[in-house]
Amino acid sequence: MKYANYIFNARGVNNLGDNMQIITIDKIYEYMKIPKEDIIYIDKNKTGTYNGEYVILPVSMPLIDYVEGGICNRFSDHIIPVFIGLTLAKDSLLPQEVSYLKKYEPIGCRDERTLSTVRAYGIDSYLHGCITALLPKRENNDGEKVFIVDVCDELLEFIPEDIKKDAIYLSHMHAEHIEDPKYMAMEYYEKYKNDARLVITSLLHCSVPCMAAGIPVVLAKKYISYRFGWLDKLLPIYNINNFKDIDWNPQTIEYEEHKKIIMDITIDRLRNTFNKYSKVCDLSWFYEDRQKNEYIVDAFESIKQFIDSKFIDKDFPYEYSIWGLTQMSELTVSYIRKKCPNAILKHVYDKYKRVYFAGKISQNPEKIVDNPNEIIIVTTNGAKKMALELFDALNKSKDSYVFFEPIK
Missing domain, CATH: 3.40.50 (Rossmann fold)
Known part of the structure; x- marks a missing residue:
C-alpha cells in the first residue's frame, strides 16, 4: 500500500491555491519521512477511475465539480480517502454520501459551514481548518x-x-x-x-x-x-x-504550538488509516496485480446462451418466469433487464420459499400447470429432476425452458 497525492491542472482558470494544498501534503509526507517511492500522484480528475496499487489519499481539495452519485463516486475502490479538510458549498447530502462519509469517520472539515452540514446527518466530524496552515x-x-x-x-x-x-x-x-x-x-x-x-x-x-x-x-x-x-x-x-x-x-x-497539534492530529489520522488498511489491501493487490484471463460465470453460461437466442429485440416486452431462488436468479433477472429493459418477469417459482423477489411473491412450482406455455428459466440445480418430470407431463416444448448447468 502507498500514500497518494493529487496532480491538478485546471481545465479553465488555474487557481494556484489548489496546488498550494498539494504542496502542503508533500510537506506533510516529508515531515513523516515517507520515501518518495512510496507516494503515488493521481490526476484529480481521474480519482474515480484509478486502478493502481491501493493508496490512502488526504482529501483537502474542494470537491465542487458535479459527479453522479456524489462524493462516493469520486474515489475508486483502490483509494482510501482520509478526509482532513472536506469543504462543501452545498448544504445537503445524498443517502449514499452519508453512508460513505460514515465509513471514513471522523471527517475533518475545512470550514464551519461544511461541519454543520455533515453533523446534520449524524456524521462524526470536527473542524480542522485548511491544511495549508501546516506549512x-x-x-x-x-x-x-x-x-x-x-x-x-x-x-x-x-x-x-x-x-x-x-x-x-x-x-x-x-x-x-x-x-x-x-x-x-x-x-x-x-x-x-x-x-x-x-x-x-x-x-x-x-x-x-x-x-x-x-x-x-x-x-x-x-x-x-x-x-x-x-x-x-x-x-x-x-x-x-x-x-x-x-x-x-x-x-x-504566532501559532507554532497550535500548528503542532494540527500536525499531530493529521499525521495520526494518516498513519492510523494506513495501519488499518495496509495488510488487507496489500494482500488483495498481490492477487489483483496479475496477467488476467477471460472469465465467465460458468454456471450461468447455459442460461445466458438461452436468453441471447430468445431475447433478440431489446425493445420487445418478452415474458419469462424463474424457478428456484438463488444468486443465479438475481443474475438472470439483472442480465435480462440490461439486455431487454421491457422484458416482464411474470412468475417466480420456488418449492420451499414464499418471499418477494423482483416485485413478485414466489409460489409453488405446481402452479406452472396454469401457465404451461410460458418461458421458464430454472436457476437451481436442485429443481432439475422435478422440473423435467413436470415439463414432460405438460408436454412442454424444449425451446421454452432452460436449466442451470454447471460447466465441467
Whole structure:
C-alpha cells in the first residue's frame, strides 16, 4: 500500500491555491519521512477511475465539480480517502454520501459551514481548518517587499501610499495554459517566504500559507466567504465595512504550538488509516496485480446462451418466469433487464420459499400447470429432476425452458 497525492491542472482558470494544498501534503509526507517511492500522484480528475496499487489519499481539495452519485463516486475502490479538510458549498447530502462519509469517520472539515452540514446527518466530524496552515515557518524575517495579491478595487484606495508605491502586484488566477501549475505555485510561495515583509490579499490560499510562514498578512475581502469560517480565530479578516480600520502594520501570527497539534492530529489520522488498511489491501493487490484471463460465470453460461437466442429485440416486452431462488436468479433477472429493459418477469417459482423477489411473491412450482406455455428459466440445480418430470407431463416444448448447468 502507498500514500497518494493529487496532480491538478485546471481545465479553465488555474487557481494556484489548489496546488498550494498539494504542496502542503508533500510537506506533510516529508515531515513523516515517507520515501518518495512510496507516494503515488493521481490526476484529480481521474480519482474515480484509478486502478493502481491501493493508496490512502488526504482529501483537502474542494470537491465542487458535479459527479453522479456524489462524493462516493469520486474515489475508486483502490483509494482510501482520509478526509482532513472536506469543504462543501452545498448544504445537503445524498443517502449514499452519508453512508460513505460514515465509513471514513471522523471527517475533518475545512470550514464551519461544511461541519454543520455533515453533523446534520449524524456524521462524526470536527473542524480542522485548511491544511495549508501546516506549512512551516520561515527561518528568517529579512523580507523587504510588499505583495498585493488579487485584492478588490475598493480596497486599493485604503492602502497607504508609502505601502502601495513600491508594492508588487500578483495574481494567483491564470486563464492561460500553465504547463506545471504546482511548480508555479511553489515559485510564488518561495517568493513570499524569501522576499515579503507584508502580504495584502483576499485569497485563502495566499493568506494562510503566508501566515504559516510567519509573514505579516492583511486579509481583506469585499465580502467574507464561508470558506474562511475558521480562519478568523487566528487572523483578522476585514470586509468592505471596516477597510478603514485595517492595521497596515500587522504582526506575525504566532501559532507554532497550535500548528503542532494540527500536525499531530493529521499525521495520526494518516498513519492510523494506513495501519488499518495496509495488510488487507496489500494482500488483495498481490492477487489483483496479475496477467488476467477471460472469465465467465460458468454456471450461468447455459442460461445466458438461452436468453441471447430468445431475447433478440431489446425493445420487445418478452415474458419469462424463474424457478428456484438463488444468486443465479438475481443474475438472470439483472442480465435480462440490461439486455431487454421491457422484458416482464411474470412468475417466480420456488418449492420451499414464499418471499418477494423482483416485485413478485414466489409460489409453488405446481402452479406452472396454469401457465404451461410460458418461458421458464430454472436457476437451481436442485429443481432439475422435478422440473423435467413436470415439463414432460405438460408436454412442454424444449425451446421454452432452460436449466442451470454447471460447466465441467
